[in-house]
Amino acid sequence: MSLTSLPDECFTGVLFFLDNKSLYKCLFVNRYYCKLSIPLIWRDPFILPTPRQFSLINTLISCLNDDEISSLIPCAINFNNRTPLFKYGKFIRKIDHDYCVRHIISWLNSSSRRSYGRVPTDVSRYQDCRIRKLVNVIYHMIMREGSNIQEFVVIVNWNNFIDLPNFSTFSSFKPGIMNLKSLDIEAYLDLINDSTIYKNTIEFLSKVSRLCNSIINCELCFSRLDNALTNTFLDIIKLQPLERILIDTENYSVNFRPLERILNDTENHSEMENIEKILYALEFRSKTLNELSFRNMDFQIIGLSFLSKLEKLERLEFLECRGFVSKNYDTLSKKGFHLKELKLWHEEEFFYNTRVFNGFGSTLKIMEEIINSLCNESLYKLSLNIIAPETIKAVKESCPNLSFLHIKIFSEQDLDSMITLICEISSLKFLKIEIDHEYYASQLVKTLGDYLNFVEYLFLDFHIDLLSFEYFTKNCRANLKKWIIYIEGEEDLRKDYLKYVNNYQKVHNSLKILGINKGYMCEFDWTNDELEIINSLKDQSINIFPSDELDKC
Structure with a gap:
């Protein structure tokens, strides 16, 4: 069957997997390829x-049509x-x-520059009225030609915002935009002096939830919440069938402050109340919300009881968050969660300077408590950056079917016992480890070599000295199928x-994919001796890739 005898939908599905560089080449094959490639190239221009x-x-x-062109004439474009x-x-x-x-x-x-040789006024200062006019006519043309917008991103972040x-x-x-699926809003209002410069954006956000009915993905990133912005967020959450939400509070000057200062700061306390309104509005998405992520959030005065209302939640992430309080988990422990993925990546600022590390304290x-409250037999993927024997024991008890574990280690304190406990998790197939300092990397790798049994995919995201690497390869009993190695600075x-x-x-005959730090794979500039070994690996049906193509964790 020739390609042209395939239905257009099928051939478009094939072309969809090509990158833009390859799609541009398709333009010159024939008219048929060109006709089907152009819509894919122009999906996200x-x-x-x-x-x-x-x-x-x-x-x-x-x-542009005649009316749109005519509107540009007064601006001398x-x-x-x-x-x-x-x-x-x-x-x-x-x-x-x-x-x-x-x-x-x-x-x-x-x-x-083409007209005058030099630019008399620097357009990049965003003060040129032509920018506003071109924005208006280009949007008008896109909508007029019948575009079916699926994703929209708007960032309000400075006084020159257009x-x-x-x-x-x-x-x-x-x-x-009636069939909009994804909406990404970034609003850093504390960086803007005049609220009138984004009034159309607020109008857009306040009305989009009524014009659309199929937004399933929403990212809400903000540094300061006023009532108008809060109300737009509330409407979107209440009226759209959201399946994924990211909430990011990006203002470090407000967040991560002592509790007494938050309570005594009227403006900040009001913002925290607005955040709580947004969180408790998530109850409206109890039947649809599948994935929920928080970034840069301080939970000192924000309870987590709203989580117990989210019946369909399968993936939960806390990224660079802090301020967790024990009382927040009393109600959660009584709720039967069905999470499949959990990421608890605590804000790391006060974990650095490992040589004087005194533990994680309370x-x-x-x-x-979070692990015991949120995790059970349904969880298969877990990411943690607060690691101690106690947390690993909690993981073993609460997550009997865990197959994916990503951790970051800040100290050699209890290192051997932690790694030993991890290696005892028989269900574990994927293991990714980061460390804060490499001075205990050798100890970690040798312990893995002694105790690793069940893991099939291993990514050690740090440099390993050659002697420790040799020890690992000679002693490891695990039959690795995918393995990413990191050999920075050892050309x-x-x-x-x-x-x-x-x-x-040669011993295990298990490896199928080998990832190598991209620093040495950019041009594949291997020596003849190295190529001989690489060809030997390839002859054993091992695919070799730059590590960043495999690190999708």
């Missing part, structure tokens, strides 16, 4: 612009009008507003690391 990248705005301007090959606007599925503005500014700077167009631009055309006990010893991997494979 607003990526971070690079210098001299002006073709995007030129192409979008070529799609010069461009070469040409007939486009396609209606490119209708193919766009994702808009990143910030990147769109940056592309426009780059294009204006370029056109000014606002969204009036909401009528989005509501006047179908489908437009935080360790709280982490045990002259690279052959020896590969030799020990080859020796390991």
Whole structure:
């Protein structure tokens, strides 16, 4: 069967897996390839612009109709009008507003240089009225051409913010944003002096929840919450069938303060109340919410009882959070959770300077309580950066089916006992370990070599000295299928690391995928001796990749 006899939907599905570089090559194969490649290339055109990248705005301007072109005349915007090959606007599925503005500014700077030799006014200062006009007409054209927007990203973060167009631009055309699936909002209002510069954005956020009915992914990132922004978030949570939510409080000057200062600070206390409103509104998503992530959150005065209402929750993440209090887990312990994945990545600032590490104090006990409250036989993936024998014992007792463990270790304190306990988890198949200092890396690797049995995928995200690496490969009893090795700074010893991997494979005959630190894989500049070992590994059906292609944890 020839490719052209396949239904277009099937062939588009094949092309979907190609990167943009390959898709651009498809444009020159024939008309059929071109017709199916263009919509994929134009799904997400607003990526971070690079210098001299002006073709995007030129192409979008070529799609403007007479009325849109006429609206640019008073602003003296010069461009070469040409007939486009396609209606490119209708193919766009994702808009990143910030990147769109940056592309426009780059294009204006370029056109000014072409017209005047030098730019009389630096457009990058965001004061040029032409930016606003081009934003309006480009959005209007995209909606008018019938685009079906699936993802939208807007970042409000400084006094030169360029606002969204009036909401009528989005509501006047179908489908437009009606079928929006993903909404990413970043609002750092403490960096802005004049609230009028983002009034259209607030209007957009307040009305999008009523125009749309299928937003399933939402990221809410903010540094200061006023009532208007809080109300928009509440409406989105209450009215949309959200399956995934990320809540990120990005302001370190407000967060992570002593409890008494928070309670005595009226403005900050009001913001914490707004955050609580958002969290307790999650109850409206009890039947839909599958994944919930928190980043940079302080839970000193915020209870976690809202979690008990989320019946469908399977993935829960706490990223760089702190302020956990024991009383928050009294109600949770009575709730039967069905989490499949849990990440407890405590804020690390006060864990550094490992040589004077004095333990985690009361935080360790709280982490045990969280594990005991949230984890059970349904959990298969766990990430922790507060590790001690007590937490590992809690994991063993609460998570009998755990198959994936990602940890970060801050000290050699109790290191042997922790690694031994981890190696006793018979269900564990994936193990990733980070460390804060490499001075105890040798001890860790040798202990793994002595006790590792059940793990099939191993990623040690730190440099291992050659002697310890040799010890591990000679003594490890685990039959590794996937293995990422990290050999930073040992270019002259690279052959020896590969030799020990080859020796390991001769004994175990289990390895299928080998990841090598990308620093030495960028150009695959292997010596002849190294290539001989690599070819030997490949002859044993081992695929070799740069490590970053395998590290999806």
